[in-house]
Amino acid sequence: MASFRQRASARGVSRDVLDEAFGRAAFQPRIIELDRRQPEFSRAIWGYLDSAVSDTRIRQGRDKLATYDGIGREVEQRYGVPRTIIGAIWGVESNYGSNFGSYETIDALATLGYDGRRSRFAEEQLYAALEILANGDIDRDRMRGSWAGAMGHTQFIPTSFNAYAVDEDGDGRRDIWNSIADVMGSTANYLKSNGWQRGSTWGREVVLPPNFDYAQAELDTRRSTATWRQSGVRAVDSRGLPSFESASIIAPAGAHGPAFLVGPNFRTILRYNNATSYALAVGLLSDRLAGQPGVYGDWPRTLASLSRTDIKEMQRLLNELGYGTGTPDGIMGPNTRGGLRAFQRASGMTADGYPTHELLRRIRAAAG
Structure with a gap:
């Protein structure tokens, strides 16, 4: 902290902000334990989706969207991002605010900057957190989140907060901890700024033709919906195939499970969290919050995951x-x-x- 204070002061951070941030900051050994922990067994995609898109989460999400219907509609109109997508990210990131973390962000980032795998990244986030304090969006005691430094209902890291958070309720502060309007507006602004296409869906489950070449089931293989249709890809229900100029096929369980046609908005969700399982969970949960059906295909639940x-x-x-x-x-x-x-x-x-x-x-x- 002593050396960082010197570097921050040289960058123009005021003594008052540094005193507020580090006056009682403390090393957190538990954070280092979590940072170094790499699970031996990865979670199967169906296990992850069972939790992320559970009946309980769908019910809670619909209740939340009903409670904040007016805010959700205003945000959807302003940014072009469906409120069900915002609700899905909210649900997956923090279970609608019930679990966005209790670690003090300054302590977490200072700990990771001192003794973490990504010290340079943590220090960059710590500078951004100081900027948040200087701007008065939140005070130090309420700036809390995950052990890795992600904050608030939809888990913004500090640099993302500074780039995309908005004061949706007009109270002069960007508060993703306590203002649901700011949470929804900031999340929508993030997606819009990263390429969300108004009026288009994220993707849809599809049926692949016999003898499909699974080498084509990669996100960097992109073709129009019309081209995929000509190759034999078809819809699973009466909604048909969404119209994309640039779409990919993903098959998270290979030939053993369901496949999906995903478009530009799926790639935008990946900008929020670069994991296919995460983006798929957000898309599927959004569909369920909107009253659409779940996955038709069966997952290969009898297959054990490799370590x-x-x-x-x-x-x-x-x-x-x-x-x-x-x-x-x-x-x-x-x-x-x-x-x-x-x-x-x-x-x-x-x-x-x-x-x-x-x-x-x-x-x-x-x-x-």
Whole structure:
């Protein structure tokens, strides 16, 4: 804190703000424990969605949107972002404000800046948090959030707050902790500023044609809806396919589960949190809040998830077999899916790039 105060002072941060921020700041060992914890087993997509889009969350979300219907409609009209999308982010991020974290943001960021994996990032956020204090949007005691420094009902990091938070209720402060109008307006402004297309949906579940090439089920493969339709992709219900100029197919469980056609607004949700499971949860929860049906396809619930150690072994063996996946890191990314698909094709299997225990056994056998 002593060295940071010197750097912040040199950047023009006033002594009063520094005294307010660091007068009683303390190192938080629990935050370092959380930062270093990397779960050995990743959560299956269906398990994540079961929680994120549960019946309870849908019911609570509809109640919240009804309670704040006037605010929601005004924000939707102003920013072009459906209030159900805002409600979905609200639900996934903090369970509608019931769990947005109790860590003091200054303490959390100072701790991570001192002894964290991403010290430079934490220090950048700490400067931004000081700017929030200087602007008077919130006082230090009420600036609270997650252990990682995300704040308020929809979990803005400080730099995002400074860039996108708005004073929707007109009281002179941007308050994403206590003003639902500011929460909704700020979340909508974030999405609008990052490319949300008014009047367009995020995506929709689809049925893929037989012998679909799952190498095309990647977010960086983009085609118009018309082109996907010509290749045999069809809608699951009477709503039909949404009209996109640039759409991707995602199949989170490979050939074992449902597939989705996603457009530019899905990619905008990814700007909020760059995880496909997160963006899919927001889209599906938004649909349910709007009274639309849930997922039609069945998830492969009997398939057990691979551990990070299993995936590292799979990556290492695929590399040895000549199916390059990059440096083994235990994370399923495009390179690993590509290597898996190449192995599956060579083995006469459906090349969907989805890791299973049976597939790992086959790779082990092939590697001898």
